[in-house]
Amino acid sequence: MLVRRVLLVSGSALALVAAPAVVGAQAPAPLPAAAPVSELVKAIDIPYQQFTLKNGLRVIVHTDRKAPIVAVSVWYDVGSKHEPQGKTGFAHLFEHLMFNGSENAPGDFFEPLQQVGATDFNGTTYFDRTNYFETVPTAALDRALFLESDRMGYLTGAITQSVLDEQRGVVQNEKRQGDNQPYGLLRYKATEGLFPASHPYGHTTIGSMADLDAASLADVKEWFRSHYGPNNAVLVLAGDVDLATARAKVEKYFGAIAAGPKSVAPPAPVPSSLPGKASEIMKDRVAATLVMKEWAVPGLNDRDAPALEVAAGVLGGLASSRFDNVLVKGEKLAVQASAEYESFAQVGTFQLIAMVRPGVDAAQVQARMDQLVADFIKDGPSADEVARYVTSTVAARIGGLEAVGGFGGKAVALAEGALYSDDPGFYKKQLAALAAQTPASVRAAAAKWLTRPAYSLQIVNGQRDAYAESKVPPPAPVKEAPEQPPKGTRGPLPDVGPIGALSFPKVERARLSNGIELVYAQRGAVPVTQAVLSFDAGVAADVADKLGTQQLTLAMMDEGTRELNSIQIAEARERLGASISSGSSADRTSLGLRVPSANLDAGAALWASIAREPSFAEAELGRVKTQQLTAIAQELTSPNGLARRVLPKLVSPGSPYAKAQGSGDPAAVAALTRADLLAFRQAWLRPDKAKIFVVSDRPLAEVQRVMEARFGDWRADGAAGTKTFPARVTSASPRIVLIDRPDSPQSLIAGGVQTGLRGTDDLLPVEVGNDALGGSFLGRLNMDLRESKHWSYGVGGNFSRNAFAAPYVVSAPVQADQTGPAVAALRGDIAQYLTSQPMTQAEFERAINGGTRSLSGEFETSDNVLDAMQSNDLYRRPDDYYATLPQKYRALTLPQVTAATKAAIDPARFVWVVVGEAAKVKPQLDSLGLPVEVMAASAVAGTPPAATPAAATK
Structure with a gap:
């Protein structure tokens, strides 16, 4: 799997910073005080021990006994930055090859992993690394270590020409799948515009079709021998395992593997100039013009990295970011706007993106973005902006570290620190550095790096510009890969012992005084409370002749309450480190809360005000409606968006489930009024259709007390909505x-x-x-x-x-x-x-x-x-x-x-x-x-x- 940067933000923008006033703003009622960020930082700790085998394999062990599982994560010091010209895409191609069996474990690696009940098993490649990971029952740890060690030390004999051809085709279709999306060529343009082709970060990880076609069997085997030795790897074991057990097992399975050549990071200076044009325009079949500006900046080990991260958050990462406030909400020049600092091991990128509001001149949007950046460089952020970003980031990190492995758990934090910074505990230094940022330090970093040459790109609607990657390689017959018989040098796969029983928490039920049912489970792994206010509504409840009513209603819920405008809501969330979200499935509509438990009372107060007192301000409705209409137009340029609109009507004709039409009917959405939204909310988002689900480290009595205080006196008004399902639904005739x-x-x-x-x-x-x-x-x-x-x-x-x-x-x-x-x-x-x-x-x-x-x-x-x-x-x-x-x-x-x-x-x-x-x-x-x-x-x-x-x- 190739890791790709997220280029476009989704969902509604929520906030503002010292920006134009929002109509209807009132003095907000005080919320309970938030816990200091220092208290939140204390909750982030991943104790670890480590050792190194004689062959150079670095092993890091973290013990977490909450469940009978162990995360196994192997990170190799090889990524696309190590690829020479003419061999782009090799690191990612080899990631695929290493899933197709090894000399002593022939066949697809997914077979033995699924047999043992592995979860979160995958592999990824990016500029700086290739990794493989799986979370397995404790009793299957030996088998996982056998498999990982076999592909580290005993792989080349299992790579045949047919295996290479097979995975080359898979990778090329992964590349086509990315190219086939609206704005799918942006990643090529951005990389080429910012870095010279000779720079280690000057080509995308997916590589070029020509280089992938040219990869020979000898090439890929040499690539393995040059990069995949144990002395180029970090192995992390996190979960139900201790140091003594880990040492014995790792020595048993990895100890005999010989060291290989040591990876050397190629020189990768931050470019001081651009390799080509500073500004370009590209045509693609898109619904809205995109404007982008990007700088090459230092990577994660540079002293300016935390300041650049805060700068991106304040400019366009927070719900109350300056871009959202001015470009989206205040001046209504864009329907989406974002800023992102992406830090790699040796360099980084600082990227600004805006989706231009229909009818607005893209040059005007670009000029306004430039002015906002210039103002930021001149004056810097406020202390409150810095604090809100740090609190939000720390809170998100707490929740993300509940998992031992996967794409972002504790094993990932330890491995990244070890591989990129030679310090498994680097995550602590990063958080400490974030917490130490001041308006002055953030302004200084922005002034230093965002005044250097930047690359600008516009993507406008039109017939897609020709590009070399669009050519489909000529088909070549591919023989089935012959089964590779085990060499017999290591014996059979280890047996799996008795699997520990599932420890699913006890679920308890209670009721608030108004009858709302509270469904609760206690989990104490992290000091976080998650709650969902679930309504019996969903897509099936959308208004049949006004499809999109439910989505617009939800989008407007956090755009203002009786006492808070959207800016104040967003800022309050960030000070609490809270996430408040909305969503819907076919059958249910929900409002979710995730908050550090230290801020549960204040977070629940804000959450309840959004659920119970949305203002549906006319001043905000036109803007939010335009955002939804633009989302519909974007869906009509997306393969998945198009299919999701057509298939439900064919599979479920006459059923309320056929209303699943993306973001709705554009004509209907354009005509929706505030009265329509109020009517939908009154019919469906009401206490007699609600249940509250909570998972928290806090006891039921405390959670019930908080929920009773916020929702116990909520009463329903008027008639409730109803859904009618036919006794039988038959799909349309085959076609x-x-x-x-x-x-x-x-x-x-x-x-x-x-x-x-x-x-x-x-x-x-x-x-x-x-x-x-x-x-x-x-x-x-x-x-x-x-x-x-x-x-x-x-x-x-x-x-x-x-x-x-x-x-x-x-x-x-x-x-x-x-x-x-x-x-x-x-x-x-x-x-x-x-x-x-x-x-x-x-x-x-x-x-x-x-x-x-x-x-x-x-x-x-x-x-x-x-x-x-x-x-x-x-x-x-x-x-x-x-x-x-x-x-x-x-x-x-x-x-x-x-x-x-x-x-x-x-x-x-x-x-x-x-x-x-x-x-x-x-x-x-x-x-x-x-x-x-x-x-x-x-x-x-x-x-x-x-x-x-x-x-x-x-």
Whole structure:
């Protein structure tokens, strides 16, 4: 997996800093005092011990006994910055190769990992490193260490030409998948505009198609020998393990691996000038003009790094950022605006982005951004701005460190510090440096670095500019990779001992005085409280002839209350280190709170005011409506956005679930009034439709007292809304709807069919049955289109579980020239699985083993528990459902699972949506034996499912 920077922010902007006054502002009622940031910093501690093997492998151990799991994380000192010209993309390509088996563990590494119940298993590559990680039951630690050591020391014999060709194709489709998004070429332009091609950071990690095509078997084996020795790696074990155990096991599995050449960081100075033009304009099929400005700045080990981080946060990272206040809210020049400091080991980038409001001159937006930066350099931030950023950042770090591994847990913090800064505890120094920042230090860093040459880019709507990467390499026949017999030098994979029982917290229920039910579980791993105010509403409750009403209502909830305007709300959140969010599923609408428990009372007060007293100020409605309309326009340029609008109407015609139309109907949203939003809120977001779910380190009595004080006297007014579901829903007749999206290097294939099941049914048999079809990496759909044919980066199929329906839905992004064959392959794979080639005993055992053994890892964090509590409630399952799940798994039989899966999915009834370039794709689809209907991407919003007949199109 390639790590990519986040270039665009999502969601509504929330705030302002000393910016133009917001109409309707009142003197806010005082909130309870926030805990000092020093108290929050004390909560962040990851005790560790370390040792180094004779071969140079550095091992770091952190003990955390909260669950019987261990995170195994191996970080190699090799990334794309180590690639010479002509070999770009090699680090990432090799990351893929290292998942395809080793000399003593042949075959895909996902097989033995799923068998032991691994969670959070993946690998990533970026400029500075390549890493591999998995969280496994304690009893499976030996197997995980065997696998990691085998690919570190015994890999090259398992790399064949066919394996290389297979993964080269997968990586190239990962590249196409990124290119196929709106603004998908920005990352190339930004990198080329800021760094010379010869600079270590001067090319993207994904590499070029030409270099990937040129990679030979000898090249990749030499790459491994040059970079993947133990003396270039850091191994972190975090979780249910101690130093003595770790030392013995690591020595056993890694001790015999010989050291290799030591990686040397290439010289990577911060460029003092730009390699080319300082300003460029690029055309792409986009809904809104994007303006970007970016500087090359120092990396994370530089003394200016924390100051630059604060500067980015104050300018465009906080909810109350200056860009949001002025560009989005005050002067309404942009619909989104952000700033980001991305710190690498040797250099960094400081990036500003704004999405121009329709009808506004992009040059005006760019000029205003420049002026805001100039003002910041002149005057610096306020002390309150610095404090709000630091508090928000520390609070987020507390929650992120609840997990032992994965993409951002404790193992990651220790490994990054060791690899990038030669200090596993570097995270503490970073936080201390952040807390020490002052307005003067932040202003000085901004003045030093943001007055240097910057690269500017505009992306405007038009036919996408030609680019070299759009060429699809000529197809080459690929032989199946022969199975590599074990060499016998290390013996078989270690056995897995007895797996520790799932420790799912006790769920307790109480009621507030007005009848709102409180569903509570205690988790003490981190001093954080998470709560969700869940309403029986959801997409199914959206107004049928005004789709988008629910989303606009939610977007306006935090734009002002009876006593606070949006600026004051955002600033109050940041001072508390609180996150307040809104969202919806098919069946539920929610307002969420995440807050350090030291600030629970104050956080709940703010949360309750947003839920109970939204003002829906007319002065804010026009701006927020424009943001939603722009989001709709962006969805109509996105492959996923287009498919998500069309497929529900085909799979669930006549059902409230067919209202799932992205951000809504543009005509309806444009016409919505404040009265419409008030009516929706009164009908649906009310106490008699609400439940409160809480996971906290604080006891139930304290949590109940806080919730009672904030919600106990809330009363409903008027009639409540109702949802009506038909007794039976049948998908539209089988067909292919082709959405014409020109300049698409990939096609997105989405398929679906009604199953007759409901989410409240016992879906465990069909979910087990789907594991071998589309529910896992090893499912047949993914293994066929990704691993065997390498036409896709990833394919999946799942039951879309809603309270009153559970259709089966497939998603497969594929390279454009294989769209028709890919649809045929999907149809064939599904039909064979449900008829002549059902689930095998081995696939069944893998699904049962993975399902039972992974439970402790799946419910490691408070997030996981909170989601599970809500799912149990929605699907009418007992609170102890997950504690009893292992017995339910073991009671299943293969014939039972096969029969249930066959009964649920009718392969002949699938409807398909294909998003791609019709001129190239339609001829491939015409021979598949299904009606093909073509519609323009621009016609998707608000159109009925009956698309334009093919005969009426070219």
